[in-house]
Amino acid sequence: MDGRRRNPYELTEDTPVYVISVAAQLSGLHPQTLRQYDRLGLVSPDRTAGRGRRYSARDIELLRQVQQLSQDEGINLAGIKRIIELENQVAQLKAQIAELEAALDGAAAAMRQREAAVHASYRRDLVPYQQVQQTSALVVWRPPKRQQRPQSSD
Missing domain, CATH: 1.10.1660.10 (Multidrug-efflux Transporter Regulator; Chain: A; Domain 2)
Known part of the structure; x- marks a missing residue:
């Protein structure tokens, strides 16, 4: 209590x-x-x-x-006194462990909530980067040929 x-x-x-x-x-x-x-x-x-x-x-x-x-x-009574002291200490430590476990559970829940909030804030219009597989193929790009315009004389 x-x-x-x-x-x-x-x-x-x-x-x-x-x-x-x-x-x-x-x-x-x-x-x-x-x-x-x-x-x-x-x-x-x-x-x-x-x-x-x-x-x-x-x-x-x-x-x-x-x-x-x-x-x-x-x-003997001295031994009994020591046993009682140790039992009381064990009970206190168990209570402390229960408190710490409850605090840990609370902190973990808060962390999960913050993590979920961060994930919810991600922009959906961005595309995630994916590693492109490298190959030995060579792609050459050549610009299309321009048509020459006739030169005007002034």
């Missing part, structure tokens, strides 16, 4: 709505674990004016991913 919501009451997966106790229950983790992950920078929820944590659906999914990597894969 481009960061601008049309409706201020619209809920998205990035809308911070869950307090820490609900986020802990939804993710299957203890609230202290969520606080630890926040301190380490693994999952950083939004904050209210009173500094309370508010988790989004995306944050809950990330908490589940951290738990899965830690418990099932045996990856």
Whole structure:
């Protein structure tokens, strides 16, 4: 999403709505674990004016991913943090590639339009030059003989 919501009451997966106790229950983790992950920078929820944590659906999914990597894969928290950073970087690069491809498509379309305009502006009364095949034949031109006029005497 481009960061601008049309409706201020619209809920998205990035809308911070869950307090820490609900986020802990939804993710299957203890609230202290969520606080630890926040301190380490693994999952950083939004904050209210009173500094309370508010988790989004995306944050809950990330908490589940951290738990899965830690418990099932045996990856330490530093490794998990690096994995998350690299995944975020990949997502940003993919978005940048999509933007560049869209810009390239637009530039190519504009170039095709300009090219078509140039071709449309060609004069149609001109005959294109074509290479003449050279042969060894020799053509001699002789002017026709003039008839001599009688000279008048004055």
